[in-house]
Amino acid sequence: MRLGLIGSCGYDATVSRWLPDSHARLEDAALELFAERGFDAVSTTEIAQRAGLSKATFFRYFHDKPEVLFWGQDLLADTFRQAIAGAPSDASPLQLVGAAVLAADGIFDADRHRHAALRARLIASSASLGERAARKRAVLAAAMTDALRARNVADGTADLTGMVGAAIYGAAYERWAASPVYRSFADLAQHEFDLTVLAAADMSARPRASR
Amino acid sequence: MRLGLIGSCGYDATVSRWLPDSHARLEDAALELFAERGFDAVSTTEIAQRAGLSKATFFRYFHDKPEVLFWGQDLLADTFRQAIAGAPSDASPLQLVGAAVLAADGIFDADRHRHAALRARLIASSASLGERAARKRAVLAAAMTDALRARNVADGTADLTGMVGAAIYGAAYERWAASPVYRSFADLAQHEFDLTVLAAADMSARPRASR
DNA sequence: CATCTTCATGAGACTTGGTCTCATCGGGTC
DNA sequence: GACCCGATGAGACCAAGTCTCATGAAGATG
Incomplete structure (x- = not known):
């Protein structure tokens, strides 16, 4: 139910005179x-x-x-990196970050979902927590950008696509956390990915004459 | 040389028993x-x-x-909003945020350039300052997204384009701050915009067979 | 059994960011 | 002259975060 691993240093729950964990x-x-x-x-x-x-x-x-509210993010960045490094060689950059976000599915289990809404509520309530959250998301974007560069994606494209990947992740996570019942993260991520593909095409489109 | 205006409350430099400013x-x-x-x-x-x-x-x-390092950002967000609201009606969302970033040219004058490199160095040196900077950028993205929505850009497209706009701004500012001599911000912004248009098209492209 | 080492912890001093209250005092106003 | 206004100073006060030192059980070694 709870990970026996701490952020940086792995430790085993030594049963000692102190209460464990x-x-x-x-x-x-x-x-x-x-x-x-x-x-x-x-x-x-x-x-x-x-x-x-x-x-x-x-x-x-x-x-x-x-x-206390943010630990474990390193794991997410690593998951993104590995998913991008291991994806098929004919994938577009956008598909690569899509695959990365989908790969985070394993992290967001039912146990993690239990506190997700509380976390979201707290972060929204405090400016300093908002700053931390923004930074964490920037780190995730940078992780994806690095992994894209490692696959010879051009610098500018890697920068932009990494940010888009972080946005897809952010939107999917937000919906996942807001859902009152546990849902598969992958489903939400896939949905956000599809929306983003459409939005990416829409960015450069001239507006239709209004009604 | 220095603004007589403070962040939220305007004040005039009352000549009184205290030193002004x-x-x-x-x-x-x-x-x-x-x-x-x-x-x-x-x-x-x-x-x-x-x-x-x-x-x-x-x-x-x-x-x-x-x-001390970040005040005045509200002005930037307002500038973005107004530029997007006042742009020609046939502009694409991407062109709208491009126009917004260009409109920031008036803010980044020679006086502001003098301390820009120091600011950048300090922000890079401290984790907590990095968090604040990330948050400020997210606020700028949100400002652009709001302004786009106000022009009936679809939600998903507005979200994505706002973030792209913030990325264009961020890249342009970074280069502007890093330049040892004062340069026109608009030139750099235009250049970053052009690069981003190319990168946006490149995001969905399959990789060429590598050599 | 005795001793030594290891290590998670407690205790508490200390620095600093940030808040709050109250006193001060010059300038403008009536 | 009496009054208020507003920028400031002085300083108490709280909490985050750091640091040093002591403690005592577990386990290893002899």
């Missing part, structure tokens, strides 16, 4: 408190206390307070 | 200190002292420390 306990405590009172009104000291730990330990597991 | 003095002091020692190693107290003011006054003029 400090990382998960801290995350659970934080999400509970955020759900009750919002992000800003909860202090890191309080999160740590509810998890039965100290503030210092909180910052050992999370680089800063927002990171 | 606190805003400008704070900004100058901050940029000097940042240039000397970097963003993180300078405290807001120190900035205020060099400007002959108190920390409290610093936070009256800038909502937070990073804002």
